[in-house]
Amino acid sequence: MEQRIGIIDIGSNSIRLVVYERTAAGAHRVIDGSKRSARLSEQIDDTGSLPDHKINELIEMINHFRLICAHHRTGLIRAVATAAIRNATNRQQILERVEAESGLSIELLSGQEEAGFGFLGMINSMDIDSGFLIDIGGGSTEVSLFMNRKLIQSVSFPFGCVSITRQFAQRGMLENGGLQALEQMIHLAAASEQWLKNSPGLPLVGVGGTVRSLAKIHQASIKYSFDSFHNYPISRAAVDELFEELRSQTLDKRRKVAGLSKDRLDIIVPGMAILRTFSTILRASNYLICGSGLRDGLFFATRFPERPQLDDPLMFSVTNLAALHPEAPKQHVSQVNRIALQLFDALEPQYPSPERARLLIDTASTLFRIGASIDYYDYSKHTFYLMINSNIHGLSHRETLLCAAIASYKGKNRVRGQVAAYRPMLDEADLQLIARLGILLQLAIALDRSETQAIGRLAAEPLNGKLHLHAIRADGVLAIERKEVDAMAEDFKKIWGLAPVLTLPDYR
Structure with missing residues (x-):
């Protein structure tokens, strides 16, 4: 599989290059791009032809883009042309000259x-x-x-x-x-x-x-x-x-x-x-x-020719963003994600959340650690920045902001400062939701604080003012996890009205 793919789009207004890379961790990203204004539609003469001097300019631009691709050791270049060349009376001559003088075969796309x-x-x-x-x-x-x-x-x-x-x-x-x-x-x-x-x-x-x-x-x-x-x-x-x-x-x-x-x-x-x-x-x-x-469509059709259309753009996007920051320990992140969703599902019947809230906690608990790729210390701050500045496809701008705040949650007061610049997009109910799901994610992180996935099975039950967390299957005494849960119990209770209590399996 080619690690790098170049897409050249010969449009009627501009000519663009995008270079996509597949990283060692399996993520896809754009590593270079270039745009040249061409106005090809404007240059068509009275006979419907593109004049020779404009064809020369076109060939020069394409050769320039080829050099950029060569610099990146791009394994595959796919070049397409659209309406301006499609409608030109000398389109065959244009395509033949471009191929002869640049070495690139141009696909002439139909409408x-x-x-x-x-x-x-x-x-x-x-x-x-x-x-x-x-x-x-x-x-x-x-x-x-x-x-x-x-x-x-x-x-x-x-x-x-x-x-x-x-x-x-x-x-x-x-x-x-x-x-x-x-x-x-x-x-x-x-x-x-x-x-x-x-x-x-x-x-x-x-x-x-x-x-x-x-x-x-x-x-x-x-x-x-x-x-x-x-x-x-x-x-x-x-x-x-x-x-x-x-x-x-x-x-x-x-x-x-x-x-x-x-x-x-x-x-x-x-x-x-x-x-x-x-x-x-x-x-x-x-x-x-x-x-x-x-x-983007050409990229997906080229990279995934068997099934270019995604079933779930959000899942693909979140998985891709996580893979772009592979410093986060995968097994720990998977454990936190699993526990966070389990806690959410256990609380939902008695403490209902807004629609798509489960989607928000799912996304946040998958991406909470990506900021460590910049710096482990205060990684939550970097996670917020990365999530806000990445296209998480499938979420609205408001939902992206909510997810970023949930993933980097460190307390109610800090959230207000963090989202101050975006305040017109959020209301008080949103801030309350960030706190509820943010502290829930912190509890899930606490339940794997040793990052050893020591809890094999967990049962969660809200009852009599407590959130009973029964480790049904566990390796060891969970000393670190118990201490972490105890330390955050008061903060959790302030927001949910429940004190989390972790109990170990009875092996007697």
């Missing part, structure tokens, strides 16, 4: 294949059952319907933010007449796809540069405290407001808009116009921004 890889990248990084997916590229727009995590139908339209800008927006300024003509053109194109109108009320998940920029701009405008745009929800009303605000601005004024990159100043408004028009056609409930897409 359906592009939509399929985009769906795979999205569905492997989000906990969502049904919705529409839209990928607004430079020269094409793919719209897909998925139900119960299965791709039902997709269509690729031969227009994107670059080609639309060229057609309807002079120097990036989309006037009323241009906007009306653009919307009319999209409605006409969508009319032949009746299925687009048959599933109203679903979320519209967006991938690609336009929606990523939209998320960054929106987050900057509301001073959003969580530094991630993946799995970020935005209402249709908020997008409409932002669209009109940006549309009224000159390009010079847009340069000062926080979150908007300079290479999108002219194409952001036409791109958002495409997004809004499809949202109206689909009668979508709201937008969800996805940070994964075509390149």
